[in-house]
Amino acid sequence: MFIRNAWYASAWGHELTDNGMLPRKILGTSLLFFRKSDGEVKVLRDRCSHRFAPLSLGRREGDCVRCMYHGLVFDGDGKCVEEPGRKGVSPNTDVPSYPAVERHKLVWVWMGDADKADPDLIPDCHQHESPEWASIPRTAHFKANYLLVLDNLLDFSHLSYVHENSLGGSKTIAETRPKVEQTNKGVKLTRWYLGEPGFAPYLKGYERFTGPVDRWNIYDLSTRSNHFSMSSGSAPANTGAPEGKLAPETMVFHSNQLITPEDENNTHYFWTYAHNFALENSELTQALAERISAGFQEDRDMIEAQQLVVNESGDDKMAFILADNGLTLGRRLIEAELAAEAAEQGR
Incomplete structure (x- = not known):
């Protein structure tokens, strides 16, 4: 459904x-x-x-x-x-x-x-057109149900393992408990990784400073249009980023990811990964698109393999762990939306 x-x-x-x-x-x-x-x-x-x-x-x-x-x-x-x-x-x-x-x-x-x-209900993806951001439109296709893709996006603890050598690069991500909030549109998760020894691997060669890094991922999921809007970045450690003070060399990114069901077994994935610094550096924009795409291929390999196991698991239930708080809330909100639509249509 x-x-x-x-x-x-x-x-x-x-x-x-x-x-x-x-x-x-x-x-x-x-x-x-x-x-x-x-x-x-x-x-x-x-x-x-x-x-x-x-x-x-x-x-x-x-x-x-x-x-x-x-x-x-x-x-x-x-x-x-x-x-x-x-x-x-x-x-x-x-x-x-x-x-x-x-x-x-x-x-x-x-x-x-x-x-x-x-x-007016169309999700805000203005970064795609804003002169203050640079990005390249990309599309992927997953041979999996869209809910498994949303689960993946609502649990960034997997970055430590699926993306160990690409988007993650730190076990701190899996060990950090996010702040999980319900919003009027869906779910918001906030993760800070303070004092990391260096940048994530996907930024190698494009670092704007040296030394320890304060990293963050703040992401909102609108469960109605499956719009995943994420602010992320890397700032020099102890310069006030968690309080909103961004040093000039801070690297800020914004990702819009749209998860559209093709059918029960396949999913369209539209995305961008934008940066608001070094806007004249087209090489950086292209490199980010390629490196993030490679990271999403890692997700796709895992999720498509997961889907095959789900298909043969019948009514067996998945275990719940602490990292599942965000995805559990997301699924609950989607189920409520589905039930409300069904009730309205008399199904």
């Missing part, structure tokens, strides 16, 4: 060309994304109403899509506007369309009640 009344990241804007079409499955439904001539993004069910042929095997004709099985033509709102060999069209030939908004370089789609699709 998925929360449907939410905005889900579904594509980067650059994936949609002026005359092309992008098929992508979201929440178990095959969709077709395309741009009209004015740049507006439209989203249709990727299924012709007639014989259920994929519209993604069709062709663009202006602002419409023609099914290349029997030739029906659909506009951007899913209305059938042409049926070959007939004046007008047969009844019940329209296809479903879905609200879509392009914002912060991402295309967001609403899979639930269209009347509730308020654009």
Whole structure:
């Protein structure tokens, strides 16, 4: 089951060309994304109403899509506007369309009640466009249920082991108990690692100072759109970073990660890792994207292997450890959202 009344990241804007079409499955439904001539993004069910042929095997004709099985033509709102060999069209030939908004370089789609699709509910990812931040849009795909991916993000103790030689580099991470808070959108976790002997391995070669480091990860998960927003950084130790005093050489990062279910067994992962210093250093921006991507590959290897074991474990229950406080709260909030939607729809 998925929360449907939410905005889900579904594509980067650059994936949609002026005359092309992008098929992508979201929440178990095959969709077709395309741009009209004015740049507006439209989203249709990727299924012709007639014989259920994929519209993604069709062709663009202006602002419409023609099914290349029997030739029906659909506009951007899913209305059938042409049926070959007939004046007008047969009844019940329209296809479903879905609200879509392009914002912060991402295309967001609403899979639930269209009347509730308020654009003000789209997660804040302004760092993607702000001149004060530099980042590179990236996408990954996990052969695993989205809840396992969210579990991973809500338990950074794994950085000490999964990412020992990349994003982590310190056993202190696993030994530090985070502050876990429930917010009006989901879960917030705060971790500080004070007086670390050095930087995390992924920053090797780009250090801005020497000596001990005060590191932090402060991250919020919105359980409605699965938006993971993280502030992280490395400051010279004992210069006041925990109190909000950032020395000039402090390295500050912001990561937006959007976890969108493809179906029950697969997950789309849209992300950036932005920095607000050395903005002119494109080499740094590229290196961060590559190194974080390598770290996420480590996550993917572990989570996909985990999913295979989960699949064969039946109703066996996982053990609970102290590090699970954040992910347990996240799962509880998601379950509450799902129950509320089901009750509203009388399921």
